[in-house]
Amino acid sequence: MNQSVTRPAVPVKVLRVALLGAGTVGRKVATILLEHADDLAAKAGCRLEVSGIAVRDATKPRAGIDPALLTEDAAGLVANSGADIVIELIGGLSPAKELIVSAIEHGASVITANKALLASHGDEIFAIAERNGVDVYFEAAVAGAIPIVRPLRESLVGDEIRAVMGVVNGTTNYILDKMSTEHQDFNQALAAAQDLGFAEADPTADVEGYDAASKAAILASLAFHSSVPGSAVYREGITDVTPEDIEAAAAMDCVVKPLAIARVDEQGRIEVRVHAAMVPLTHPLAMVHGPNNALVVEAANAGRLMFLGPGAGGSPTASAVTGDLVTVARNRVRGVVGPAHSLYQALATAPMGQTRTRYYLRFKVADQPGVLAAVAGILARHEVSVHSIRQTPTANGDDPATARVSMMTHIARESDVAACLGELENSGFVIGPVRLVRAEGV
Amino acid sequence: MNQSVTRPAVPVKVLRVALLGAGTVGRKVATILLEHADDLAAKAGCRLEVSGIAVRDATKPRAGIDPALLTEDAAGLVANSGADIVIELIGGLSPAKELIVSAIEHGASVITANKALLASHGDEIFAIAERNGVDVYFEAAVAGAIPIVRPLRESLVGDEIRAVMGVVNGTTNYILDKMSTEHQDFNQALAAAQDLGFAEADPTADVEGYDAASKAAILASLAFHSSVPGSAVYREGITDVTPEDIEAAAAMDCVVKPLAIARVDEQGRIEVRVHAAMVPLTHPLAMVHGPNNALVVEAANAGRLMFLGPGAGGSPTASAVTGDLVTVARNRVRGVVGPAHSLYQALATAPMGQTRTRYYLRFKVADQPGVLAAVAGILARHEVSVHSIRQTPTANGDDPATARVSMMTHIARESDVAACLGELENSGFVIGPVRLVRAEGV
Numbered sequence: 001m002n003q004s005v006t007r008p009a010v011p012v013k014v015l016r017v018a019l020l021g022a023g024t025v026g027r028k029v030a031t032i033l034l035e036h037a038d039d040l041a042a043k044a045g046c047r048l049e050v051s052g053i054a055v056r057d058a059t060k061p062r063a064g065i066d067p068a069l070l071t072e073d074a075a076g077l078v079a080n081s082g083a084d085i086v087i088e089l090i091g092g093l094s095p096a097k098e099l100i101v102s103a104i105e106h107g108a109s110v111i112t113a114n115k116a117l118l119a120s121h122g123d124e125i126f127a128i129a130e131r132n133g134v135d136v137y138f139e140a141a142v143a144g145a146i147p148i149v150r151p152l153r154e155s156l157v158g159d160e161i162r163a164v165m166g167v168v169n170g171t172t173n174y175i176l177d178k179m180s181t182e183h184q185d186f187n188q189a190l191a192a193a194q195d196l197g198f199a200e201a202d203p204t205a206d207v208e209g210y211d212a213a214s215k216a217a218i219l220a221s222l223a224f225h226s227s228v229p230g231s232a233v234y235r236e237g238i239t240d241v242t243p244e245d246i247e248a249a250a251a252m253d254c255v256v257k258p259l260a261i262a263r264v265d266e267q268g269r270i271e272v273r274v275h276a277a278m279v280p281l282t283h284p285l286a287m288v289h290g291p292n293n294a295l296v297v298e299a300a301n302a303g304r305l306m307f308l309g310p311g312a313g314g315s316p317t318a319s320a321v322t323g324d325l326v327t328v329a330r331n332r333v334r335g336v337v338g339p340a341h342s343l344y345q346a347l348a349t350a351p352m353g354q355t356r357t358r359y360y361l362r363f364k365v366a367d368q369p370g371v372l373a374a375v376a377g378i379l380a381r382h383e384v385s386v387h388s389i390r391q392t393p394t395a396n397g398d399d400p401a402t403a404r405v406s407m408m409t410h411i412a413r414e415s416d417v418a419a420c421l422g423e424l425e426n427s428g429f430v431i432g433p434v435r436l437v438r439a440e441g442v
Numbered sequence: 443m444n445q446s447v448t449r450p451a452v453p454v455k456v457l458r459v460a461l462l463g464a465g466t467v468g469r470k471v472a473t474i475l476l477e478h479a480d481d482l483a484a485k486a487g488c489r490l491e492v493s494g495i496a497v498r499d500a501t502k503p504r505a506g507i508d509p510a511l512l513t514e515d516a517a518g519l520v521a522n523s524g525a526d527i528v529i530e531l532i533g534g535l536s537p538a539k540e541l542i543v544s545a546i547e548h549g550a551s552v553i554t555a556n557k558a559l560l561a562s563h564g565d566e567i568f569a570i571a572e573r574n575g576v577d578v579y580f581e582a583a584v585a586g587a588i589p590i591v592r593p594l595r596e597s598l599v600g601d602e603i604r605a606v607m608g609v610v611n612g613t614t615n616y617i618l619d620k621m622s623t624e625h626q627d628f629n630q631a632l633a634a635a636q637d638l639g640f641a642e643a644d645p646t647a648d649v650e651g652y653d654a655a656s657k658a659a660i661l662a663s664l665a666f667h668s669s670v671p672g673s674a675v676y677r678e679g680i681t682d683v684t685p686e687d688i689e690a691a692a693a694m695d696c697v698v699k700p701l702a703i704a705r706v707d708e709q710g711r712i713e714v715r716v717h718a719a720m721v722p723l724t725h726p727l728a729m730v731h732g733p734n735n736a737l738v739v740e741a742a743n744a745g746r747l748m749f750l751g752p753g754a755g756g757s758p759t760a761s762a763v764t765g766d767l768v769t770v771a772r773n774r775v776r777g778v779v780g781p782a783h784s785l786y787q788a789l790a791t792a793p794m795g796q797t798r799t800r801y802y803l804r805f806k807v808a809d810q811p812g813v814l815a816a817v818a819g820i821l822a823r824h825e826v827s828v829h830s831i832r833q834t835p836t837a838n839g840d841d842p843a844t845a846r847v848s849m850m851t852h853i854a855r856e857s858d859v860a861a862c863l864g865e866l867e868n869s870g871f872v873i874g875p876v877r878l879v880r881a882e883g884v
Binding site for chain 1: 470474478481482484485581587588589592593596597598599600601602667726729741742743744745746747748749750751752755757758760761762763764765766767768769772776778781784786787
């Protein structure tokens with residue numbers, strides 16, 4: 001039909017792009033830039049020329065990349081190559097921060113996937129960018145290829161966002177998914193994730209929730225137009241999730257998911273936290289499997305939206321980076337910048353003790369008259385209302401006899417539940433620790 | 443934490459917004475503009491002032507809206523109110539098109555939810571807008587509140603999109619969902635949809651696929667940077683979907699969904715079509731229930747992404763409109779326009795006969811020796827390969843005996859399958875018509 005239409009003349013304006021880092025993502029971005037140059041030019045309205053790629057070892061050969069582009073002098077590349085756009089993919093706080101600030105001060109726009117840096121120094125970096133009239137884009141920093149930064153910053157900007165909740169770490173989702181579907185314990189599932197490259201040799205950043213906490217901070221800041229540093233995020237890892245938790249969830253038609261939650265509470269404060277939680281099987285997040293990520297956004301007018309897709313990996317992350325690259329290039333060709341970092345609502349974060357959600361509790365008790373009444377009394381005194389409770393004799397025929405109590409509360413306040421836990425553990429009739437798993441989306 | 447931060451000074455720049463239409467969506471947009479003026483000003487960097495609202499009957503009172511804003515003279519409002527931004531929510535081709543063109547020629551940017559107009563005259567309208575240096579934004583035209591236009595136009599612009607497939611019409615999804623879950627027939631389910639306001643008194647635009655075809659054209663044009671008019675979309679309604687189809691799908695662990703599909707085929711042509719199709723229960727689109735919409739985007743690097751949410755309704759649509767409004771206002775404050783309509787790939791659309799997918803076929807045969815061999819022979823001659831086949835005696839003890847044959851093909855070409863249908867129906871041993879339902883995502 002349109003076969004007679006000629007392709008538009010290739011734009012002549014050229015922007016120079018410096019790439020910091022040539023790991024999995026960096027190499028893929030470089031490949032896209034080199035192999036799809038004409039397409040990107042048609043989309044951006046200018047040609048994108050790689051001015052250099054900073055790597056740790058420039059002598060190492062890299063397939064498809066001209067060795068002349070490689071340099072070990074990242075600071076020099078940023079300062080002296082005349083880059084219009086700097087793509088930071090080295091991660092970590094330093095020297096990433098110094099390089100980004102230098103790029104901005106040299107007049108370059110910046111694209112970064114560095115969630116840890118944005119969560120700890122985002123406000124400062126955005127302020128420097130604004131003073132220098134350049135863009136800092138970071139779609140790849142949260143949930144890989146899933147478009148979430150632009151939807152929050154632009155598509156939903158006319159709405160009032162109430163909550164953003166999701167699976168933002170593919171490693172922990174893979175592990176908990178494996179525990180649920182294949183009845184493995186945490187260590188077995190972690191080993192499987194490491195074998196497949198879904199978990200690092202040192203899995204701390206993922207399994208202890210640091211990665212998810214950075215992403216939660218970025219999402220909360222975007223959704224609520226407020227400053228939310230990573231340090232304000234309540235964080236729990238998934239290392240203490242047991243097969244017994246997974247079974248208990250299944251018995252209640254739930255599944256345990258690694259969640260990041262950012263929500264405005266009734267007092268207009270931001271609740272922001274990262275922990276494993278039971279989610280009903282009917283909830284959209286229950287069907288996020290393997291290393292996928294997903295985000296549910298609840299807005300006053302839009303209602304409940306979900307975004308699902310690959311949360312990590314070289315190609316998906318490179319997709320997000322090149323999407324930003326085309327946008328930043330378009331902006332630069334027109335001499336404008338995208339929407340500024342917006343903190344106008346300036347909401348405070350709520351202390352974790354003030355969080356209100358539902359709680360699953362499990363503990364062992366001495367099987368003697370009056371115990372259940374005493375448990376109920378402790379809960380009632382702290383205004384924690386029970387939704388369902390189950391007591392079963394423990395299987396191993398202990399002497400004296402013991403029983404296992406598991407319960408789900410109605411919505412309660414975290415500090416009240418914590419007080420109950422303390423009293424239960426010191427009650428004399430509760431044996432050992434009380435296990436607590438929060439329940440969301442119920 | 444930030445409670446001491448003062449809210450920024452309210453911006454003094456004012457943009458005038460004219461609203462065409464005050465139906466469900468228009469009233470909600472007006473309410474948001476009036477009630478959230480300060481928030482919108484902080485987000486847009488300017489105040490948004492309603493310059494007038496064009497309605498059919500200005501004497502009708504409308505809660506929360508100053509009657510002085512109402513006018514029956516839409517053309518006059520566009521031409522004479524000094525509007526910076528015109529929001530068109532009246533729908534239909536005329537006078538919507540003339541009003542939009544007039545708005546553009548008077549220097550206003552335009553926001554519209556008018557899928558039918560964009561599918562038939564989009565290229566022309568975008569060209570006029572580009573010549574006049576104004577924006578035309580239309581997030582609300584496809585899938586209500588679900589951000590899909592910006593993700594395709596910006597987030598994924600650095601990637602190569604291979605397919606967009608989804609449920610883009612909530613009415614037909616509600617009807618087929620009802621048929622699946624409550625074993626109703628089409629007319630019962632349609633009546634239920636009408637009772638709940640999910641279907642119009644005249645449901646033609648929805649149940650015959652016109653609405654979905656317009657959206658498919660818009661999505662295909664965005665995804666593939668090519669001109670795709672609504673008339674290029676292959677369109678089938680859902681009125682002939684029977685309880686037997688639904689049951690057959692269930693027996694194969696599938697569900698029947700109203701799909702819009704836009705895909706680049708192996709020859710680099712755009713396949714774009716709207717019809718009911720069987721989808722496996724494990725496919726993400728299978729879990730789109732009720733009046734929800736969802737879109738699955740497949741891109742070379744991003745992989746498979748899904749976007750899910752309310753596809754229609756006053757508030758969700760108003761959310762998309764106000765998101766566009768803030769973006770268009772930001773652009774205007776800076777004196778720029780957003781990304782231009784991009785047709786640089788100029789791909790042709792493929793004729794429906796060239797489509798390749800899987801097909802479910804069902805027909806009645808005379809139960810006599812050699813029939814199955816004859817059926818297999820017809821399929822083989824047309825290179826249609828059978829994935830699975832089942833023959834069962836018909837229940838009602840016909841004399842002479844008959845049997846019901848149902849089968850799923852492997853991927854085959856539409857024109858080949860159509861040729862088989864013709865031969866089967868004229869074979870002498872096939873009794874009555876052959877039922878065909880396509881299968882996607884298998």
